[in-house]
Amino acid sequence: MPLRDARRVLRGWRRTRPFWGGLLLILGGAELLIIPLSPLTVLVSLGLGGIAAIGIGIALMVAGLFLWLLPHAHHYVSVNALILSVLSFAATNLGGFLIGMILGIAGSAMGFGWTPVADDDRDAAGRPRLREGQGTRTLAVLLPVVLAGTALWGAAPAKAAPGDGEIVAARTPPTITTKLFAPKGFIVAGVRDIPTADGPMKVMVLRMNAASLTDYRLTTRDGSRELSLGAETLDLSGKVTLYLTKFKGCIQGILCLTFTPDRLPVPPLVPPFVFITQVSAEQALVTSDSVVAGGLRLEARA
Structure with a gap:
């Protein structure tokens, strides 16, 4: 494989920050921008929804970059990105027709659940061991599922509860x-x-x-x-x-x-x-x- 040294450096950089969470946030923000950045006539017809999509899309992309460049602030960044992702459904074109919203929620969950690798969890070459991050990855995968399940439960009409x-x-x-x-x-x-x-x-x-x-x-x-x-x-x-x-x-x-x-x-x-x-x-x-x-x-x- 070409560029072996460059790939090794990139791999080491990726493993010291919530890379995949940031990537999903950037993709979700970019998806929200696709329709509002269409021709001007489309943007005018969308009105405030198009303007909100531009603002939330840019904010999610910036949040993804912050996860890459400032991994120590991943909790604060992820919470705010989650709020924006959920609000995008009501404020924009259905959260980028659900795609941008789901990518934002998944990226926020992965960013929030990321844990830095301690020195004791690295091998002699300084690389993370295979067990690194397994628990947090499981949490990151399950959180969007829990959110979706709670949404379906909460939206379903119900009769009066006992009492x-x-x-x-x-x-x-x-x-x-x-x-x-x-x-x-x-x-x-x-x-x-x-x-x-x-x-x-x-x-x-x-x-x-x-x-x-x-x-x-x-x-x-x-x-x-x-x-x-x-x-x-x-x-x-x-x-x-x-x-x-x-x-x-x-x-x-x-x-x-x-x-x-x-x-x-x-x-x-x-x-x-x-x-x-x-x-x-x-x-x-x-x-x-x-x-x-x-x-x-x-x-x-x-």
């Missing part, structure tokens, strides 16, 4: 607004029917370990009066579950989206380290082990 029938929701869900919604823990979105006085109501279900809300306000009506409950801060913790008929907000304060039970994010997952601003939602029910409110106030208007 849900004990609580009857209001006929008209009150309106919730908050300037900042910061969930903590893994969130799964699904669809479910909950009982009301007028019959079942179709809602989205969001589950998390905890959540903090800033400048919280709940508005509902009691006959001819409008009732308003507000709080400067509201902290929910311990098996938090939100039942919503509508959710509108700006993810990371940039990408503004609206979700309903008939239009859920796919995959129905919210990655960690995500915050949502300017939230407006219709909340049928909320359950939590603990609720702590600061600056609570109650108002009634005719």
